[in-house]
Amino acid sequence: MSAAEFLFTSESVSEGHPDKVCDRISDEVVDLYFRKAIEAGYETPRVRAACETAATTNRVVLLGEMRGPDTITPDMVEEVVRAAVRDIGYEQDGFHWETLELNNYLHAQSADIAAGVDEGTGTFTDEGAGDQGIMFGHASDETDEYMPAPISYSHRILKRLAELRHSGERPEFQPDAKSQVTMRYRNGVPVGVDAVVVSTQHGAGYSTEEIRELVRPVVTEVLPEGWFPPEENFYVNPTGKFVIGGPDGDAGLTGRKIIVDTYGGAAPHGGGAFSGKDPTKVDRSAAYASRYLAKNVVAAGLAKRCTLQLSYAIGVAKPLSINVNLHDTANTDERKLEARLMEIMDLSPRGIRTALGLNRPIYARTAAYGHFGRSPDNEGGFSWERLDLVEQLKDLAG
Structure with missing residues (x-):
C-alpha cells in the first residue's frame, strides 16, 4: 500500500450499549433540571449539573453534584431514569426498566466550584469556565454532514438496526450493539470500505448465520453502492451468540465512549466527556x-x-x-x-x-x-x- 493509500477504522456503539445507557440517563437528568427550572421560573444560567451514572445487572447508581429549583424531587429523577431505560428497550431479566434498583447519590454542587463559575463571585468578575x-x-x-466517513457510516449502521428493532420489523435484534467500519483512502479521499464488523445482541434461538443475514441488508443499505466489503472481511457477531448484553453483560459508566461521541479517532479529543454536564462545563x-x-x-x-x-x-x-x-x-x-x-x-x-x-x-x-x-x-x-x-x-x- 503506497503512502497515498491507507486504511482508517472507526467504531460506534448503540443506545443500548452499557456505557451509552449511562450517558443517556445522565443527560436525561440534565434535561430534567432545565425543564423544571423553566417551569419554576428559576434562572436557567444558574442550573449546574455534573451527573455520573453507573449501571450493572438490574442496578443503576447516580453520583454527582447538581443545582436547580427546589421543585425537583428524587421521585422525578427516578421517573426519568426508568423512562430512559424503557425507551431504549430494556425489558430483560438481567436489566429491566421496571424492576431495576436505583441508588441516587446526587447532592449539591461544591460551593468552591460555584464561586469560580458564577458571575461576580470568584476571583474574576465575569462568569468563568467550569473547569480548565x-x-x-x-x-x-468527506460526507454531507461534514464528518469523517468511517464514524459516519458506523453510526448509520447502528441507527438503522435500532430503527428496525423499535419498529418491530426486526424483533430478533436487542438493544446492545457495536459497529466498526474500515475505510480505504486514496490521496486523502475515501474510496471504499475494506471491512465491517457488527456485533448485535439478539434473542435466544437464532444462529450466528441467521443474524449475519439479517444484518447484511442493513449494511448494504447504509454504504454507498459498490462499497460493501469483501465477504471475508464482513464480520457479524464473530464470537458467536450474543444473547446476554447491556448492563447485565458488562457494567457501564458515563463518559467512556468519547471517541464514539466525536470523530471516531480521526481528530484529537481534549479528554473530557460530554454527557451529564451543564454548559458551564x-x-x-x-x-x-x-x-x-x-x-x-x-x-x-x-x-x-x-x-x-x-x-x-x-x-x-x-x-x-x-x-x-x-x-x-x-x-x-x-x-x-x-x-x-x-x-x-x-x-x-x-x-x-x-x-x-x-x-x-x-x-x-x-x-x-x-x-x-x-x-x-x-x-x-x-x-x-x-x-x-x-x-x-x-x-x-x-
Whole structure:
C-alpha cells in the first residue's frame, strides 16, 4: 500500500450499549433540571449539573453534584431514569426498566466550584469556565454532514438496526450493539470500505448465520453502492451468540465512549466527556463551539478539513488560546482565520451558551450515535451543527 493509500477504522456503539445507557440517563437528568427550572421560573444560567451514572445487572447508581429549583424531587429523577431505560428497550431479566434498583447519590454542587463559575463571585468578575481543559472541533468534506466517513457510516449502521428493532420489523435484534467500519483512502479521499464488523445482541434461538443475514441488508443499505466489503472481511457477531448484553453483560459508566461521541479517532479529543454536564462545563460547550466553527470553515470553502482547538482555565471567561489547523488543504491564512473566528463568536462560556442556546433541555438526544454530524432540530437541539456563519467567512477565501 503506497503512502497515498491507507486504511482508517472507526467504531460506534448503540443506545443500548452499557456505557451509552449511562450517558443517556445522565443527560436525561440534565434535561430534567432545565425543564423544571423553566417551569419554576428559576434562572436557567444558574442550573449546574455534573451527573455520573453507573449501571450493572438490574442496578443503576447516580453520583454527582447538581443545582436547580427546589421543585425537583428524587421521585422525578427516578421517573426519568426508568423512562430512559424503557425507551431504549430494556425489558430483560438481567436489566429491566421496571424492576431495576436505583441508588441516587446526587447532592449539591461544591460551593468552591460555584464561586469560580458564577458571575461576580470568584476571583474574576465575569462568569468563568467550569473547569480548565482543552477542547477540539473538527470538520471534513468527506460526507454531507461534514464528518469523517468511517464514524459516519458506523453510526448509520447502528441507527438503522435500532430503527428496525423499535419498529418491530426486526424483533430478533436487542438493544446492545457495536459497529466498526474500515475505510480505504486514496490521496486523502475515501474510496471504499475494506471491512465491517457488527456485533448485535439478539434473542435466544437464532444462529450466528441467521443474524449475519439479517444484518447484511442493513449494511448494504447504509454504504454507498459498490462499497460493501469483501465477504471475508464482513464480520457479524464473530464470537458467536450474543444473547446476554447491556448492563447485565458488562457494567457501564458515563463518559467512556468519547471517541464514539466525536470523530471516531480521526481528530484529537481534549479528554473530557460530554454527557451529564451543564454548559458551564467547557468540556461540553466549548467542544460544541469548536465543532460549530470548524464546520462553518469547511462549508465556506476555506479548507477541505479543519481542526480547531480551544483552551480554558477554571473561573476564567476568556479562552486562553485558539488554534486552527487546516491540514494543508487551506484556501486562506490560518492566523487570519483565527482572528476572524474570535471576532464573530464570543467564546466565553456565557457567549457560547447564548449563541448556541444551550440552557435548554436538549441533551438526552445527543447521548447515542454521536454529538456531531446531526441535523439541528426545532427545539434547539444540535444548534452547533448550523451553517449560519458561512457568509461571514467566505471573504477570507483566496
